[in-house]
Amino acid sequence: MxxxxxxxxxxxxxxxxxxxxxxxxxxxxxxxxxxxxxxxxxxxxxxxxxxxxxxxxxxxxxxxxxxxxxxxxxxxxxxxxxxxxxxxxxxxxxQPKWHRPAAGVHPSAVVDATAELAEGVAVGPLVYIGPKSKIGARTTILAGTTIGGGVKIGEDCLLHQGCMLADFVELGNRVILQQGVSLGGDGFGYVTERPSNMELLRDGLPGASDAPNPLLKIPQIGTVIIHDDVEIGCNTTIDRGTVGPTVVGAGSKIDNLVQIAHNVQLGRETIIVAQVGIAGSTSVADRAIIGGHAGVKDHLKIGKDSIVEAMAAVMKDVPDNEVVVGMPASNARTWFTEIAHVKKLPKLSDEFKALKKKVEELEKQLAAK
The missing domain is CATH 3.40.1390.10 (MurE/MurF, N-terminal domain)
Known part of the structure; x- marks a missing residue:
């Protein structure tokens, strides 16, 4: 270059x-x-x-x-x-001089009359900003982004093309949203009038039936709060909380194509790599790293400075400073030791068969005496 x-x-x-x-x-x-x-x-x-x-x-x-x-x-x-x-x-x-709109509102943008835009805000083509939303000074909003009502966006933020922020979402200062980020969609929550077949089978109870038992939507009335200096990658989705907020802590960096479910709490300076899925109400403590394509079960605690390696399936809490790997995820040192032992099994099996054959021969010799 x-x-x-x-x-x-x-x-x-x-x-x-x-x-x-x-x-x-x-x-x-x-x-x-x-x-x-x-x-x-x-x-x-x-x-x-x-x-x-x-x-x-x-x-x-x-x-x-x-x-x-x-x-x-x-x-x-x-x-x-x-x-x-x-x-x-x-x-x-x-780095080159990127193409950014000048301060002001593009003629094709739609800004509700009750929205508040601070000094130096730049709004690109075909942007929508809903009622009572507040945009902080020097924030840039690129083409095709949709911002709902009651949204709060801090200063010096950059929202790339095609982002979607639902009602009441909050962004701190210096937040970067890459193309296609979606914040504040409904969390995934449903309930049935009577115990579902899944619940009955899980609890070992009789009564599973083919009769209709509709899934009733649980209203998701919380929000999403993104703190200062967070960057979120392309097409990542962060759901609003069922009650209360889904939170991303200051300085955290989230890669492309990540799914963060309702009421997840990310601490400060966490790193979440591409294609990770974090289920509802899980907390990820400060500086934890979750590698690509890993999955994390709901209602877990991922400890400070811990590392979840790529493609791990986390089914239980991860302590502070721990490195976990595998499916289900376990301590990395233990997991690799077990794998090394597994690789020895064919040789051990051959040795066992040879020993068994020798024992049988010795038994025949003893029986013949």
Missing amino acids: KLPSEMSVSQIAQMIGGKVQGPDDVKISSFSPSPASATSGDIALISDLKLLKKLGECKASALIVPAGAELKLPLPLIFVERPMIAVQRILTAL
Whole structure:
């Protein structure tokens, strides 16, 4: 990726907070995320020390490397404590000027007369903003977004194309909603007049029947509250609470295609990766991470700083600082030990058969005496 203008190694080091080894006046014209694809004029990143073995093939003019790496190469090196922070700073400088509407309301947008728009709000084409909604200063709302009534949106938010916010949803400051995010749809709650077949079978009771037993909708009268500095990925859905709010804590990051059910409580700085499903009334504590395609049962507690690995099926509470994996999810160390033992079963079976055969032969010999 081309830099806006040519920079010296020393200028780049200053920008990313690194220390230079070697000549610092070498000119750099572009950034390469991989040393394998870098060419002359590029500065490349090495975030994994395992890649250092392949540096003989690198054609970059300079490298960004982890602090403490012992390298002697005929090109400038910039040592940084956290390589991905260096990437964040470089890409922040390189990002293009995105196409955003100017402050004001596009002629095709529909804004209710009772809605309140603070200074510097930008409303794009075909946006709808419902009655008594309040939009904070410098917030940008892109084309085709629908905002219901009584919604509160903080300052400096960015709502990408096609987002849908139902009545009474609340966003804090600096919230980013990617394309197609849906907030405040009804939670999934139904009840039957008499015990359902599922309830009877679950409790081991007789009386299961084919007679109609309609599912009656439970009104979902809560809301969704998204705190400051949250980012939510494309086509993620967060349901309103049955009673009270579904909450996403400050600084949390939610990936694409995630389903968060009614009354879920996410703590601060949680990370929820793509295609995760979290069932109703589960709480996820501060800084917990849930990997892609994992499923979490309802009414559970996921502890602080815990990690749920990808595709895990969480059926019970996860303690603080725990790493869980598998289906059903269990302690990662225990799970991998069990898998290692399972892999030994064919060999153990063969050994058992051989021992059994020897025992039978010995028994025959003893019987013949």
